[in-house]
Amino acid sequence: MPSTSLAITRIMQTVCHLGLLPYKQAEKYGTRTVFEYQDFGSEAWKTASWTEFAASVRRVSNAMLSIGIGVQECIGVFSQNALQYIYTDFGAFGIRAVSIPFYATSSEHQLQYVINDAGIRFMFVGEQEQYDKARRVQALCSTLERIIVFDRTVTLADHDTTTMFFSDFLELADGMTDDTVLRERHDGLCDDDLVNILYTSGTTGEPKGVMLGAGQFAAALKANDECVPIGEEDRVITFLPITHIFERGWDVLALTEGATLIINTNPHNIQNAMRERKPTCMSAVPRFWEKVYAGVQARIDSATPFQKRLFREALEVGRKVNVECRSKGRKPSLALAWKYKLMNRTVLALVRKQLGLEHPNIFPTAGAVVSSEVETFVNSLGINMIVGYGLTESLATVSCDQKERGFTVGSVGRVINGVDVKIGDNNEILLKGPTITRGYYRREHLNSEAFTEDGYFRTGDAGYLKDGELFLTERIKDLYKTSNGKYVAPQAVESKLLVDKYIEQIAVIADGRKFVSALIVPTYSLLEDYARECGITFISREDLCGSPKIMKMLEERISTLQQGLAGYEQVKRFTLLPEPFTMENGELTNTLKTRRPVIIKNYAAVIEKMYEE
Numbered sequence: 001m002p003s004t005s006l007a008i009t010r011i012m013q014t015v016c017h018l019g020l021l022p023y024k025q026a027e028k029y030g031t032r033t034v035f036e037y038q039d040f041g042s043e044a045w046k047t048a049s050w051t052e053f054a055a056s057v058r059r060v061s062n063a064m065l066s067i068g069i070g071v072q073e074c075i076g077v078f079s080q081n082a083l084q085y086i087y088t089d090f091g092a093f094g095i096r097a098v099s100i101p102f103y104a105t106s107s108e109h110q111l112q113y114v115i116n117d118a119g120i121r122f123m124f125v126g127e128q129e130q131y132d133k134a135r136r137v138q139a140l141c142s143t144l145e146r147i148i149v150f151d152r153t154v155t156l157a158d159h160d161t162t163t164m165f166f167s168d169f170l171e172l173a174d175g176m177t178d179d180t181v182l183r184e185r186h187d188g189l190c191d192d193d194l195v196n197i198l199y200t201s202g203t204t205g206e207p208k209g210v211m212l213g214a215g216q217f218a219a220a221l222k223a224n225d226e227c228v229p230i231g232e233e234d235r236v237i238t239f240l241p242i243t244h245i246f247e248r249g250w251d252v253l254a255l256t257e258g259a260t261l262i263i264n265t266n267p268h269n270i271q272n273a274m275r276e277r278k279p280t281c282m283s284a285v286p287r288f289w290e291k292v293y294a295g296v297q298a299r300i301d302s303a304t305p306f307q308k309r310l311f312r313e314a315l316e317v318g319r320k321v322n323v324e325c326r327s328k329g330r331k332p333s334l335a336l337a338w339k340y341k342l343m344n345r346t347v348l349a350l351v352r353k354q355l356g357l358e359h360p361n362i363f364p365t366a367g368a369v370v371s372s373e374v375e376t377f378v379n380s381l382g383i384n385m386i387v388g389y390g391l392t393e394s395l396a397t398v399s400c401d402q403k404e405r406g407f408t409v410g411s412v413g414r415v416i417n418g419v420d421v422k423i424g425d426n427n428e429i430l431l432k433g434p435t436i437t438r439g440y441y442r443r444e445h446l447n448s449e450a451f452t453e454d455g456y457f458r459t460g461d462a463g464y465l466k467d468g469e470l471f472l473t474e475r476i477k478d479l480y481k482t483s484n485g486k487y488v489a490p491q492a493v494e495s496k497l498l499v500d501k502y503i504e505q506i507a508v509i510a511d512g513r514k515f516v517s518a519l520i521v522p523t524y525s526l527l528e529d530y531a532r533e534c535g536i537t538f539i540s541r542e543d544l545c546g547s548p549k550i551m552k553m554l555e556e557r558i559s560t561l562q563q564g565l566a567g568y569e570q571v572k573r574f575t576l577l578p579e580p581f582t583m584e585n586g587e588l589t590n591t592l593k594t595r596r597p598v599i600i601k602n603y604a605a606v607i608e609k610m611y612e613e
Helices: 003-012 021-029 050-066 083-094 108-118 128-138 166-175 180-188 214-225 245-256 267-277 286-301 305-327 334-355 372-380 444-450 490-497 524-533 541-546 548-561 596-602 604-610
Strands: 033-038 045-049 074-078 098-102 122-125 146-149 163-165 194-200 208-213 235-237 260-262 363-365 385-391 396-400 420-423 428-432 457-466 469-475 503-509 516-522 571-576
Touching (some): 021 245, 050 083, 074 083, 098 108, 108 208, 146 166, 163 166, 214 245, 235 245, 235 267, 245 260, 245 385, 286 363, 286 372, 444 457, 469 490, 490 503, 490 516, 524 548
Parallel strands (some): 146 163
Antiparallel strands (some): 457 469
């Protein structure tokens, strides 16, 4: 997008306290659509206007005031993405309450811990699963007074007198004779207000609450507006949970720009939703694009020789234009531009259409290491992947690709305005600025450890700056040291292998070991197809994962993928697992990151077998 478009976007953005945003935008956009959404259990898409958004948020705020929610009091929201979730958040912002979001998959232990830690009295929940969990922990949480359920079809427990449905909750606002109290809360809104506490699940230890204030949001929204080309004509679909800071920050940015937000309630249905609603933007984690890459490669493998040749030529032309030329800030030659125009309108457009991306604008991607191979592939398709880096503690963005200034595949972009990055001991990335958290809720001992003496936040990530771009090297706490004294960054190794269509999940093992090994969860359906094609008999997944022929096939693929790694970094042995890593077994966080200590404990015997002589 040319720089003139960016200038227009900056002018159009509305930045104010989050508690006032729905009202300010309703004045600007009126009956224009802001949300496209589905009711719980329904496949039909509905719309809501900015005027309806503001009116609903006002109703939520008044209903909250009617039950006595105080200034800076914490409320809980335990739900999948839903229209009611957003109304509840903004209703809380407007009365200066603090919204604490939970992942829809959170365990009862996590619920109990956070409710007690934050002293939550009122918990808003989504569907039956969330209600049942909240109801079961209620007796163990002395502060929890009331549960409010979004989905009207939820079956309440017998003799439950403390739960009410969201629709009934809203009717409490009808008894408010005027908006005097709400206006008083609005008058008191300020940048020092705490608006969210996001409890990070982490890969070890108990959750800790990251405090995010209104001033942090304002600074982050302004800084992102200056470098992220999104405007009121964009259609933004939610993919990650709104609980996740990446999705939360991205959605609020879209709302400040006047974009339409498509609320996808069922994450398993994202590709159908994309094809139905045709978004122009979506934030995602690398794993989404790794699956797209593997899927397209699988289709190429099964294509005719002519189709393979045509598609590979189209990808190569796309790479030269979208990666080589754009990365250096130069225009392609006339011949290359003509060839790309032809390929883009035919071959590449067909792939994008199958994904539901007929008019793609930008696709921010962060949360884990992005494989250079996948980044190149996605950009070659004509999909503008914006690779970035951030943390909950930095209110998402620290850096991101700013393609009008050139970019390097493999970097995480340029640091946004207002964020001061310094490289400390062990190459640790240190942060300071108005978007950085003031600390962890009620964790003074952690706060003293989390910041340097001169006030920089310790990210725990190692990296370096080069020519204005930030590069990540490893997660310091996750860095493994082999028994030979060599350091291995497991995430870097895993990102190399996860692009393979047969690998669904992977956990690299190396700490204190003679060599690197891995536990691999294969893509079972594709492995079964391969076995049938090759005449490999199997009855169970155990048979499949133990087949010497399948192991040999994967050994060859893994050997090819890790050619660019140093010898001591390469996986020497691996085991295929017949069951996936799960949150239920404690092996994954709510954001689907592997909990290495738990995996190592759960598969101790399997791991030891890989190191037998």
